[in-house]
Amino acid sequence: MSRAEMVEAWRERRRARKASPDGPTEDGGGPDGFTLRRWRRSGVFGADAARRVQRLLNDLLDVQPGETPAPSWAVETLRQCLAGTPDPQLPSAVRAVLETLAPNHTAAAMTVVHEAGLPWLAPAGQRWLEHLLGSGPATLEREARPSLTEDPSGAFALQYAVRNEELDTLTPALCARTLPWIPLGLVDDLIDAGAVARDAEPWRLRSEEDEKQYLLARLAPEEADPDAALTIGWEEAVQRQRFLAGEDDEWPEGSRYDLLQRAADGDTSRLKELESFLPRPLVVRLRRVQDGALTGNWDPDMLADPGLWRLMSALWEPKAAVNPARSAFHALVALRYAYDAICAGELRSARAQLEKLVAYEEGDPRQHAEAVNMSAYLAFVDEDLDSALITLTSVADRHPQAEANLELVKRRRATPRNARPDAANPYLELRLPNGSPFWKQRYRDLRRESVDDRDEAARLNRAMRRIQQAEQAEDWSDIFGLPLDADTFALPSAPPVTLVPPAEPMPRRTEPEDPADLTVVRDRALAELLPTLLNAPRRPDHQHRTTV
Numbered sequence: 310m311s312r313a314e315m316v317e318a319w320r321e322r323r324r325a326r327k328a329s330p331d332g333p334t335e336d337g338g339g340p341d342g343f344t345l346r347r348w349r350r351s352g353v354f355g356a357d358a359a360r361r362v363q364r365l366l367n368d369l370l371d372v373q374p375g376e377t378p379a380p381s382w383a384v385e386t387l388r389q390c391l392a393g394t395p396d397p398q399l400p401s402a403v404r405a406v407l408e409t410l411a412p413n414h415t416a417a418a419m420t421v422v423h424e425a426g427l428p429w430l431a432p433a434g435q436r437w438l439e440h441l442l443g444s445g446p447a448t449l450e451r452e453a454r455p456s457l458t459e460d461p462s463g464a465f466a467l468q469y470a471v472r473n474e475e476l477d478t479l480t481p482a483l484c485a486r487t488l489p490w491i492p493l494g495l496v497d498d499l500i501d502a503g504a505v506a507r508d509a510e511p512w513r514l515r516s517e518e519d520e521k522q523y524l525l526a527r528l529a530p531e532e533a534d535p536d537a538a539l540t541i542g543w544e545e546a547v548q549r550q551r552f553l554a555g556e557d558d559e560w561p562e563g564s565r566y567d568l569l570q571r572a573a574d575g576d577t578s579r580l581k582e583l584e585s586f587l588p589r590p591l592v593v594r595l596r597r598v599q600d601g602a603l604t605g606n607w608d609p610d611m612l613a614d615p616g617l618w619r620l621m622s623a624l625w626e627p628k629a630a631v632n633p634a635r636s637a638f639h640a641l642v643a644l645r646y647a648y649d650a651i652c653a654g655e656l657r658s659a660r661a662q663l664e665k666l667v668a669y670e671e672g673d674p675r676q677h678a679e680a681v682n683m684s685a686y687l688a689f690v691d692e693d694l695d696s697a698l699i700t701l702t703s704v705a706d707r708h709p710q711a712e713a714n715l716e717l718v719k720r721r722r723a724t725p726r727n728a729r730p731d732a733a734n735p736y737l738e739l740r741l742p743n744g745s746p747f748w749k750q751r752y753r754d755l756r757r758e759s760v761d762d763r764d765e766a767a768r769l770n771r772a773m774r775r776i777q778q779a780e781q782a783e784d785w786s787d788i789f790g791l792p793l794d795a796d797t798f799a800l801p802s803a804p805p806v807t808l809v810p811p812a813e814p815m816p817r818r819t820e821p822e823d824p825a826d827l828t829v830v831r832d833r834a835l836a837e838l839l840p841t842l843l844n845a846p847r848r849p850d851h852q853h854r855t856t857v
Contacts (some may be wrong), residue, residue: 347393358425366403369646382402383401397845401843404839467487471830476498494822497817511855526541526543554801580599635667682792689721694718735772735773
């Protein structure tokens with residue numbers, strides 16, 4: 310701005326102040342002409358400007374001193390000016406006081422400098438001030454903007470980018486200067502504009518823990534603290550956490566977690582519907598789970614997820630004995646297959662499976678004990694009591710039921726063959742788990758089905774009488790007990806963690822370009838104009854005369 314332009318701008322502001330309600334009044338209110346002429350020494354021209362400066366000086370003197378008190382000479386200069394003796398060094402004194410106060414006081418002072426038209430700033434500072442407070446041009450040439458040292462916090466550059474819709478042009482280095490102090494809403498603006506991405510790790514530059522977690526949720530959701538999800542209002546992550554923890558099984562019908570829970574429970578009827586809630590990689594994974602059921606072969610990472618076992622078990626029906634050495638899942642399926650075969654009376658299939666299970670000693674000791682017990686049961690039913698005795702001896706000390714079975718074998722060996730009762734477990738004869746309370750209904754159903762089969766009817770009647778006798782005597786010691794522990798046969802009840810989609814980035818929770826946030830940035834930029842405050846006021850026109 311040329312000297313002539315500065316003079317004309319000052320005159321325009323002077324005319325506007327005279328026309329304003331705060332200007333001089335007809336009754337002579339405000340400083341008199343003599344005082345106003347003295348104020349000119351401090352670069353204060355006009356009654357309105359004098360009143361504004363007086364309020365500013367009073368405010369500065371009323372502020373509680375910070376850790377470093379203002380220089381005594383500066384305070385004395387402010388008081389001297391208020392007493393009616395303005396000093397040409399007033400700008401220098403104001404700067405010395407502001408350097409000891411919070412930045413918001415500097416922003417307020419710069420606003421007064423602008424509104425009162427005080428020539429207290431260097432030309433560059435004056436240009437930046439007019440830009441910040443709206444009276445200057447919205448765009449500035451790059452060389453006309455503050456340098457890195459003149460804009461250490463990046464406030465001027467940030468407000469310039471917001472004002473001109475150029476957030477996406479900000480460099481990573483400049484963003485890094487602003488991230489520690491700008492309002493969270495502006496961090497969101499930078500994220501949405503693509504100026505700040507995950508690799509910038511803005512959460513490391515924030516001091517508030519909630520803000521750190523919020524930014525992690527927005528940019529790196531897998532690293533966010535799940536416990537903080539509720540605090541920051543991240544509902545999707547809260548639901549995901551509850552599902553993975555198994556804390557809630559009452560999900561809305563047809564929702565993502567309802568369908569995942571159904572899959573985890575072995576419901577195969579809605580897998581196609583589940584695909585619509587999964588990202589493409591997990592859709593492919595779900596289909597591979599289904600394809601694996603054709604041969605009983607799955608990828609190791611699928612077999613390692615117990616949450617998929619119920620689904621895989623529901624999809625796969627083994628046609629022959631399963632090799633338990635293939636995986637923990639196959640070992641459990643093999644154990645269940647052997648037990649189901651015994652319950653179904655398919656003893657040949659059961660023997661084939663139990664041979665593999667008994668030979669596999671590297672798996673779960675509890676499963677091996679169950680296999681040994683079932684193998685002993687088949688030998689017991691075949692009256693091969695010596696084999697049953699030898700087999701049970703190896704596991705009798707591990708479980709009370711195995712010990713009771715061993716004693717039963719010993720008693721049967723000591724009993725003449727013709728005096729021995731039926732060896733088969735009567736519950737299993739009714740195709741029920743051992744000790745099932747539903748044996749009466751099952752007996753009646755089977756009797757109706759075998760009404761024309763006398764041998765089958767006789768077998769069922771013998772089983773029924775043995776159960777009745779045991780219940781009446783409350784003594785089941787003559788019944789070979791299996792399984793030893795039903796929990797050993799249970800499929801795990803766990804969420805299918807490898808089918809649960811990763812947490813999606815949290816949507817922003819702040820208002821875009823919030824005016825309050827922009828005010829914070831502008832005030833910071835105003836505060837950083839303090840170094841441009843001169844020691845004495847500029848004199849744009851030494852020949853002009855000001856009248857009131």
